[in-house]
Amino acid sequence: MTIEIPLEYEGSTSLGFYIRLYNNYWYTYEEANDFCVQQGTRLAVVDTTDKINIIIALPGFDITYYYLVAATDNVKEGSFVWSTGSPVSRDAQLWHDYQPNNAGGNQNCLTLKQSKASLHDTDHVRFVSIVIFPGHVESEFLEWIWDGDVDFSKKNFSSLTLTTTALSEVNCLVICTQWVTNVAATFNSDTSTCSCYAELNGLPSNPGDRLWKTIPSGYDGSMSLGFYARLYHYYWYNYDEANDFCVQQGTRLAVLDTTEKIKIIVIALPGYSSTHHYLVAATDNVQEDSFVWSTGSPVSRDAQLWHDYQPNNDGGNQNCLTLTQSKFDDVTCTDDFKFICELI
Template sequence: MTASMSLNHVEAVGLQSRMFGTSIRRYNWVEDKSEANRLYNSSLTTTLASLITCTAACSNAIDCTAATYNNSTKECNCINNTTSFTSQLGNMLWRRKFDGFIFDAQLGWYIRLFVNTSHTHAEAESVCGNHGARLAVLDTSDKLSYVTGLPDYRPDIFCYVGAMDEQSDGLFTWSTGTSVTNWMLDEPNGLHLDEDCVAIFNNYLIDLPCSHSNNFVCEIEYK
């Protein structure tokens, strides 16, 4: 395995065989400064190492989704969630990314926002599927807020998500079968014929035609 580092970014190559079949994947580790100075109660391994060695080792840990590293003590912890923690001065959290997807432990998913390409809803579903993913199911306010809080998100651009009214006209459900909430005011409105798909716009959900080409967001559930 190999690794390289810049100030807030670490790249590591390792073997991953849990979710995606045994394959070599290139992981990018991104520092999450919002969760500094925490020791998480979900450590898979604890070692003393350099940051590069730490992230390279955690890339190969089957259940590892993030890592903490303390520049002072050199303590490395490969962790599988960030839901329970105590205070630990100097610890920094590094989240693992691959193929543009970044993991969030609280929401239990890998997420990727596609902003430099536009596709119809069916094409977007296919792109997500090629990554072993699906169009994102934003069935809670926390999930919607997470996506609209991503650095690449633009509120003035339509972004497809994984909901339609294909079963019953006007009754929108996520691909998981749950009902869609968090609509923009006066949505869904069926303003144009066949507005059977759903997109984020101005931080809320709207209905729109599936044939339009838009940005989109994919998710992979962590199991």
């Protein structure tokens, strides 16, 4: 496959990182983000020092300017997250002195200035765009799961990235793997039509399509259960913040309604620690002591699933649920914990 990089973009083939400075544009974060999307690009995710070095070496980079990049702390104040979902490093060498400081109480966006990160509010500033192109797969490992034969009266797809012919289903998945925005693929053995998709709603599919979906980097689980989850063990969020974060990633807080799912979390997921609490998607907000999953089903009261004397509603306000040492414990919803997101 031929990769064509727009003339205005420069960068590194080995990193798969090509960017452009917009020195003559002054946009807010939302305006800059929308502009990049309209160009088929995105605001730059500058999550390594190598990428920062590429930017400051570009002709036109001005050390006196602020350049917007793709990170905010909108979910939780002071916890900046890249648009890809990974946390912004708090390494002091990457930040200007006394940053982030949230001056004025409304600095929720990130800029690059003089090769270091600095906070900025919603004023108009310059920005950096990163080109998204075929051939660059950002995830460390891209796995596919077969979702089934598509019933075209029930399933819809949109954001068509590519339609082409392929000799086989395997060839189709190989082709779609090369597209950074790809989340699903369909292959029709009758017509040998392969389609790659960036989203899963809006455009009718064709009878005979078979649907495959990607598993993002960091997720692990079981194909037979259709359950794939990820621990966010570098984040500490309360229930609402964790729930919002998962939704922004196109996922949800994990629903651990079977012992098999709990075993996957405890045994299969990298980074799981029995010493920590992990928020999951259940509360007893509707009726005290009756915990319900976000799907509407009740949380089992099987004693083997709960720690001794739990739930105990300690302090009278423990309305959320965590998994710790492979068992459930009720906790205060406004306290911060690590959490688990689940693919949906």
